[in-house]
Amino acid sequence: MRPPSTDTPAAIGWSRDDIARRLAQDIPHGSYVNLGIGIPELVARFVPEGRTLIYHTENGLLGMGPSPAVGAGDPELINAGKRQVTMMPGAAFFDQATSFAMIRGGHLDLSVLGALQVSQAGDLANWSTGEADAIPAVGGAMDLVAGVRRVFVLTQHCTKEGEMKLVGECTYPLTGRAVVDRVYTDLAVVDITPDGFRVVELAPGVDFGFVQERTGATLLPPTTRAAAV
Amino acid sequence: MxxxxxxxxxxxxxxxxxxxxxxxxxxxxxxxxxxxxxxxxxxxxxxxxxxxxxxxxxxxxxxxxxxxxxxxxxxxxxxxxxxxxxxxxxxxxxxxxxxxVPQGTLAERIRAGGAGIPAFFTPTAVGTPLAQGKEHRFFGETECVLEFGIxxxxxxxxxxxxxxxxxxxxxxxxxxxxxxxxxxxxxxxxxxxxxxxxxxxxxxxxxxxxxxxxxxxxxxxxxxxxxxxxxxxxxx
The missing domain is CATH 3.40.1080.10 (Glutaconate Coenzyme A-transferase)
Structure with missing residues (x-):
């Protein structure tokens, strides 16, 4: 049902699939989850055996399933990325006001989003680079970060050009202020704490100093307590 | 009929x-x-x-x-x-x-308009460019922005x-x-x-x-x- 992975092994740290697999380990059985468009959708492939998650897509479906077989799709059964999907047993359809009542009313357990930047205070920028000629488009991102109980970010630690994405202060327009709980990157799992970024786990073969050099704010080292969260 | x-x-x-x-x-x-x-x-x-x-x-x-x-x-x-x-x-x-307009705020503004609710407060978009110039108010610890029904x-x-x-x-x-x-x-x-x-x-x-x-x-x-x-x- 799913397309073959296009993942390539990372030279250093975790590959994209590895990050998604690592994040999936932290989602409890029975959670109601909204996966953002793009890379966050990978998480669904790596849910550990024995756990069932219920996926919400904000255009109006709870109990979303994977892509349909070729030719078996319905153009009016789509996800928030406007791609055709399927529905699982127990699925439900609803209108936009109800869908966002789920999000804004704190009923969803987890939102997984991509990021342009995350600040040490948990501010998220993921909808606009603020360029003058760009067409601004926000969709449901601001509602998700404001309303969902926990917000995980899945991202590369730095951009392809090597710019830091975990920063002291976001320079791009914000999606929300103090909204991110945890960041999963190719180099580390990082919690947002009242004291700033705290490393929970380092990718295999990656040391703390290497991650600090690629992070735009002070990183706190792992503690036994943080690692157990 | x-x-x-x-x-x-x-x-x-x-x-x-x-x-x-x-x-x-x-x-x-x-x-x-x-x-x-x-x-x-x-x-x-x-x-x-x-x-x-x-x-x-x-x-x-x-x-x-x-x-x-x-x-x-x-x-x-x-x-x-x-x-x-x-x-x-x-x-x-x-x-x-x-x-x-954020998608959920858009849906709620339409819902409110249809339900005879002229405006409401929501935390969505607080701290972002889409809240600039709008009335803000705290409810407990939560800062909210005023949005109007459509x-x-x-x-x-x-x-x-x-x-x-x-x-x-x-x-x-x-x-x-x-x-x-x-x-x-x-x-x-x-x-x-x-x-x-x-x-x-x-x-x-x-x-x-x-x-x-x-x-x-x-x-x-x-x-x-x-x-x-x-x-x-x-x-x-």
Missing amino acids: IDKRVVGAAAAVADIPDGATVMIGGFGEAGSPIELIHALIDQGAKQLTVVSNNTGSGEVGLAALLKAGRVRKVVCSFPRTANSTVFPDLYRRGEVELEL RADFTLIKGRRADTHGNVVYHRTARNFAPPMATAAGITVVQVAEVVDAGQLDAESIVTPGIFVDRIVHVPSPQQESALIAAGARYP
């Missing part, structure tokens, strides 16, 4: 005046009332304010209405698609105004099936904005693939009760936006 059927999309949109605010259902192509939009293009009303989640694809449906120069302002959450340059071109030339002169939506009283059921994720939009307009027009007599729909399963619907247009085989675009269609 109550019968809200109107013969033909043209008749259903004939009285939409220049300068009207029109809500148009759909999330991408799912639920987009293409036949009603095309009838609105033919009808010629201009200087419209359109409230819709997106701005259309290709050069059919909503994108064609924009391309025809009929829209003064768009109230929208995601005016970008992979396969349309109509809105971006108009926006960059300064020929259409954009009010960008009402329209007309709503154009697509359903799967309606009865003659205007009770409507939808098809899968084509439902999206249609139920709240149906409540928030002076005149709500619904195109449906099937019309049945009152009493033929399961009253327990009705999604939009007929009180919110003014006109039903029977469009037995609605066109699908992606199929039109794949065929290279443009409207008109």
Whole structure:
């Protein structure tokens, strides 16, 4: 049902699939989850055996399933990325006001989003680079970060050009202020704490100093307590 | 006997005046009332304010209405698609105004408008450019921004099936904005693939009760936006 992975092994740290697999380990059985468009959708492939998650897509479906077989799709059964999907047993359809009542009313357990930047205070920028000629488009991102109980970010630690994405202060327009709980990157799992970024786990073969050099704010080292969260 | 059927999309949109605010259902192509939009293009009303989640694809449906120069302002959450340059071109030339609204705030503003609630506070968008210039207030520890309900002169939506009283059921994720939009307009027009007599729909399963619907247009085989675009269609 799913397309073959296009993942390539990372030279250093975790590959994209590895990050998604690592994040999936932290989602409890029975959670109601909204996966953002793009890379966050990978998480669904790596849910550990024995756990069932219920996926919400904000255009109006709870109990979303994977892509349909070729030719078996319905153009009016789509996800928030406007791609055709399927529905699982127990699925439900609803209108936009109800869908966002789920999000804004704190009923969803987890939102997984991509990021342009995350600040040490948990501010998220993921909808606009603020360029003058760009067409601004926000969709449901601001509602998700404001309303969902926990917000995980899945991202590369730095951009392809090597710019830091975990920063002291976001320079791009914000999606929300103090909204991110945890960041999963190719180099580390990082919690947002009242004291700033705290490393929970380092990718295999990656040391703390290497991650600090690629992070735009002070990183706190792992503690036994943080690692157990 | 109550019968809200109107013969033909043209008749259903004939009285939409220049300068009207029109809500148009759909999330991408799912639920987009293409036949009603095309009838609105033919009808010629201009200087419209359109409230819709997106701005259309290709050069059919909503994108064609924009391309025809009929829209003064768009109230929208995601005016970008992979396969349309109509809105971006108009926006960059300064020929259409954009009010960008978070998707949930858009849905709630429409719901509030339809429910007679003039405004509400929400934490969505606090600390972002979309909250700038708006009234803020703390509720406990939570800072919120004031958002206003939206009402329209007309709503154009697509359903799967309606009865003659205007009770409507939808098809899968084509439902999206249609139920709240149906409540928030002076005149709500619904195109449906099937019309049945009152009493033929399961009253327990009705999604939009007929009180919110003014006109039903029977469009037995609605066109699908992606199929039109794949065929290279443009409207008109």
